[in-house]
Each structure stands twice: as C-alpha cells, then as structure tokens.
Amino acid sequence: MSLKYRRVMLKLSGETLMGNQQYGIDPQMLVYYTQQIRGLVDMGVEVAVVIGGGNIFRGLSAAESGVERTQGDYMGMLATVINGMALQSMMETHGVFTRLISAIEMQQIAEPYIRRRAVRHLEKGRVVIFSAGTGNPYFTTDTAAALRANEIKADVLLKGTRVDGIYTADPEKDPTATKYEKLSFKEAMIKGLRILDQAAFALCDDNNLPVIVFDINNPDNLKKIIYGEAVGTLVTNG
Numbered sequence: 001m002s003l004k005y006r007r008v009m010l011k012l013s014g015e016t017l018m019g020n021q022q023y024g025i026d027p028q029m030l031v032y033y034t035q036q037i038r039g040l041v042d043m044g045v046e047v048a049v050v051i052g053g054g055n056i057f058r059g060l061s062a063a064e065s066g067v068e069r070t071q072g073d074y075m076g077m078l079a080t081v082i083n084g085m086a087l088q089s090m091m092e093t094h095g096v097f098t099r100l101i102s103a104i105e106m107q108q109i110a111e112p113y114i115r116r117r118a119v120r121h122l123e124k125g126r127v128v129i130f131s132a133g134t135g136n137p138y139f140t141t142d143t144a145a146a147l148r149a150n151e152i153k154a155d156v157l158l159k160g161t162r163v164d165g166i167y168t169a170d171p172e173k174d175p176t177a178t179k180y181e182k183l184s185f186k187e188a189m190i191k192g193l194r195i196l197d198q199a200a201f202a203l204c205d206d207n208n209l210p211v212i213v214f215d216i217n218n219p220d221n222l223k224k225i226i227y228g229e230a231v232g233t234l235v236t237n238g
C-alpha cells in the first residue's frame, strides 16, 4: 500500500500524557506515544512532533489564579520542554533516533531551532521533537505545530487528542454535538470551533496545509491516516 503522507507533523496532547493521573506524566502513556511514533518511522514516514503542556501548566488558567499571564505562558512553554525530554528519553530507550529542539535557548538540554537543521534531521530518519512552543507568550502548542509544520513543509498536521474529531460543539460539554467528517478552515473559524486555536487554523488555511483531528487513544488510527483512510475530521481550504 502506498503512503498518502511522507512527512507529518504530529501534535500530541499534553493532557493525554496524564493518562489516569490528575497531573504530570504517566509512563505508560509515554510508552504508548513512543510505540505510535515508532510505527510511523517503521513505515518510512518522516515524523516531527510538537507536544503540549496541559498536563503540567497552562498560562491562561494560571492567570485566572493570579500568575501574571506572560510569566505563566513561559512556564507553560517550559512544561512542554519537560514533556519533550521525557518523550525523547523514552523513544531512545526503545531505539528510536530523536532530536529535541527548543524554541527557547537551553543548549544543555535541547538544540536551538535552525530550520535547515531540523529538516536535515528528518531526512536522516530522526524524529524531531519541537519543544517550548513558538517561544512566544499568548500562543499555544497548536499554533507552534501549525507554524513548524509549514516551515518544514510537512504534508499534513495531525492533531492527536482525546476526542475522535471536530464536533459542532465541545462534545465533552454538549452531548448533542455531532461530528464533522470534513470541514473547511473558514467554517471552523467562523463557527469558533475551539479544538484548534484560530491562529493555527489561519496559518494552515493560508498555506494550504491539511489538518486531521483524531483520537490518539485508538492505536490503529495513525497507520490508517498514513494509508489515506478517513479517520477523525479532515480540515482543508477546499
């Protein structure tokens, strides 16, 4: 079977990394993410990863309890570095070659972001983990994933999360919400569907980069997507 996508940007949920815990990193989830990514590498797919930080810290939530917003956002970005380090370590334990890149310089831990170098790592079959989001407050890791996906010329942005697609409303709050199989970026933005933030949708729309939102907890989904099967919700500008 031929591969529909050869270079992918995989956005992994920080929240999902908690597993059944209330906070932090569940080692079983790290192993699961590792197996999922390894499956793609074994298929010959070039894999870039952006991991969220919601299992540790979110700037916006912290601002509600009195932490200054920008400070909180930097804390959130650092949370993504912790998740990235954990994922890198687990992947290398399982024999997957990786590089961790940080948008905020911390050279003892991660490479600085140099686009051409990141692309070269991908060409050599290394999994590239982009951490620290965009490096700027007031953004999210969804926007970071959209930005880096465009920069490295990924074929698709895959958002793996705990819902199985985009719904007419948040399905965790509204049980009557129904799922879209396909959607345009404009529709998603006009309807204010909050599964990805507007900046991420706009970047993908402007650059014609398809997005697939899918349930990361179903172990067959990623492989099916790479072979071109319809899984989750596909967002395009068509």
Ligand SMILES: Nc1ncnc2c1ncn2[C@@H]1O[C@H](COP(=O)(O)OP(=O)(O)OP(=O)(O)O)[C@@H](O)[C@H]1O
Pocket (backbone or CB within 6 Å): 012, 013, 014, 015, 016, 051, 052, 053, 054, 055, 141, 160, 161, 162, 163, 165, 166, 167, 168, 169, 170, 171, 172, 173, 193, 194, 195, 196
């Ligand atoms: N229209 C919608 N369709 C589907 N899910 C939605 C929608 N609106 C809001 N959501 C919520 O979005 C959540 C996933 O996105 P969110 O960005 O919050 O988390 P994540 O990306 O999985 O975590 P993290 O930010 O830690 O990486 C879902 O669990 C769901 O409750």
Ligand SMILES: O=c1ccn([C@@H]2O[C@H](COP(=O)(O)O)[C@@H](O)[C@H]2O)c(=O)[nH]1
Pocket (backbone or CB within 6 Å): 014, 051, 052, 053, 054, 057, 058, 059, 060, 072, 073, 074, 075, 076, 077, 079, 080, 132, 133, 134, 135, 136, 137, 138, 139, 140, 141, 142, 143, 144
């Ligand atoms: O470019 C970015 C990316 C992230 N942040 C902050 O980090 C947290 C965690 O990221 P999630 O996407 O929510 O998982 C986010 O809430 C922001 O506070 C950022 O400032 N800039």
